Amino acid sequence: MRILMLGGSGFVGRAVVDDALSRGWDVTLLHRGTRRPPEGATVLVGDRTAPDGLAALAEGSWDLVVDTWSARPSAVRDAARLLADRVGRYVYVSSCSIYADPVDHRAAEDGVLVEGSPDDGEVPYPRAKRGGELAVTGAFGEDRSLLLRAGLILGPGEDVGRLTWWLNRIARGGPVLAPGPRDLTLQYVDARDLARWALDAAVAGRCGPYNLASRQGHCTMGELLDACVAATGSDAELRWTDPARIAAAGIEPWTDLPIWAPPGELHEYLFELETARAFAHGLHCRPVAETVADTWRWLDGLGGASPQRPDRPVLGLDPKVEAAVLEG
Template sequence: MRLLMLGGTEFVGRAVVEDAVARGWRVTVFNRGYQAPPPGAAALRGDRNAPDGLAELERGEWDVVVDTWSGAPSAVRDATRLLAGRAGHYVYVSSRSVHPLPIAAGAAEDAPLVEASPDDGEVEYARAKRGGELAAEAVFGDRALLARAGLILGPYENVGRLPWWLSRIARGGTVLAPGPRDLELQYVDARDLAAWVLDAAERGLGGPYNVVSAPGHTTMGELLEACVRVTGSAAELRWTDPDAVTAAGIEPWTELPIWLPPGELYDTLHRGDVSRVLAAGLRCRPVADTVSDTWDWLRRIGGQAPLRPDRPQVGLDPERERSVLGRSS
C-alpha cells in the first residue's frame, strides 16, 4: 500500500505514519518541513496555505491519503481536487465537534451537523472540520472516510491534557481530583485511531464514523490512579465534588483537562454512540497502557510536551489549586 500523509510529524499524523511504516507500506509525508518525518517515511515539502504550496503533489499516485487538517476547509478542497484520479481512498480525520452543541447523549453519526462549506477560509473549529468533510466527500464520494474523533490521548500529544495530569501528579502533594471518581470517560488512543483508520481504508470503508471508545472505557478515577502508579509519585488524590469545583470558578476541560462535570457537555463528549465503529473493528487498549506509554514518552523528551500554537494552555494554577483544597478540607 502507498500512503500519502498530509502532515505526519505530530500526534495523530505521526501515529498513522509509524503504524503504516510498521506494516511495510510505502509512506510519503507532505508538510512544511519544520520537523523530520518519522523513520521509514519519505518527505515532500509544501505549505497548504501558500500559493502553489501543493506543487510537490502534482505528480505521484497513492492508494490512501490521510489528512488531519483543521484549518480552512478550502485547503482540503484544493488537495482533494489535485489528487482526484491519483488516490484511491481519502481519509479525513474529523471531529464529533461537527455536530451543533450540545449533542444529546447517545448521538450517532446521523445527528444534525453544523452549517459549513468546502470553500470556507479560516472559520471556527466545528465549521472547519465539517467543511473539510464536505470537501473530501465532494471529490471522493464513498471513497472518503470521515473519522470523527472525540478526545484523543496518547504519546506525542500536542494539546497537553494527559501530559499535564502526569506532570502535576509527578510533583506530588495533595492533588485536586475532580469527581465523581467513577465518572465514565470516552476517548481514543491516537495509536488505536491510526490503526483503525488504516484498516478501514484498506477495506474500502467510507462515510462518517465516530472513532472513540465505548462510553465508560475508563473512569476519571482509573485514569488519575494510573498516573499515580506510572509516575511512582506519593501524590494524594483528593476527590472533590463537581459542584465544589465549579463553584470555585475552575474551568472544566481547560483548567482541569479531560474532566467535565455531569451535564450537557459531559454527555456531548463522553456518551456518544460508537456502535458503528466498534462493529467495523475499532479496538481500544487499556487506559493503563495509554498512561504508561505517554509517561515514557514525556520522560524521553525531558518532561515538557510540545504544544500546538493554535490551542490554549491547559492546567490549573498551583495557587488556585491550593486555595480550593484549603476550602474543601
C-alpha cells in the same frame, strides 16, 4: 500499499505514519519541515497555507491519502481536488464536534451537523472540520471518502496538553485536586488505536462517517488518575473534590482541569458518543493504564516538556488556585 500522509510529524499524523511503516507500506508525507519526520518515509516539503504549498504533489499516485487538517477547509478542498484522479481513497480525521448542539447521541452518525463549506477560510473548529468533510466528499464522492469523527484523542505524542498536563502535575507529587466524582465515566481514543483502525478500514474499503472513540465508560476519572500515579511513581495524594466546590472556585472544566467535565450537559456532549458502528467494523481500544504508561514514557523522555500546538490554548490549573481550593 502506497499512502500519502498530509502532515505526519505531529500527534495523530505521526501515529498513522508509524503504523503504516510497521506494515511495510510505502509512505510519503507532505509537511512544512518544522519537525523531524519519521525515518523510513519519503518526505516532501510544502506549506498548505502558502499559494504554492501543494507544488510537491504535482506528480505521483497513491492508494490512499490521510489528512488531519483542522484549520481552513479550503486547504482540504485544494488538496482533495488536486489528488482526486491520482489517489484511491481519502481518509479525513474529522471530529465529533461537528454535531450540532444539543447533540442527540442516539442518532449516531446520522445526527444533525453544524453548517460548513469547503470554501471556508478561518472559521471555528466545528465548522472547519465539517467544511473539511464536505471538501473531501465533494472531490472523492461518498464511496471513496472515509470520515473519522473522533472524540477525545489521547496517547503518546499528544500536543494539546490534556493527559500530558495531568501526568506532569501528578509527577510533581503532593496533594492534587482530583475533580470528582471518582467514578465519573470517560470516553476517548488512543491515537494509535485510531491509526490502526483507520488504515484497516481503508484497506477494507470502508466509506462514510464513523464516530471513533472507546465505548462509553471505557474508564473512569479515578482509573485515569490512578494510572497517572502508577505510571509516574509519584507520591501524589489525590484529593477528590466535589464539582460544586470546583465551580464555586471559578475553575473551568475541560480547560483548567483537562479531560474532566462534571456530570451534566457538557459531560454528556463529550463522553456519550455512540460508537457501535466503528466497533462493529473492528475498532479495538487498549486499556487506560497502557495509554497512560506509554504517554508518560514518551513524555519523560522529553524531560516533561511536551510539544504544544500553537493553534490551541495552554491548558491546566494555576498552582495557586489549586492550593487555595485544597486549603479551603
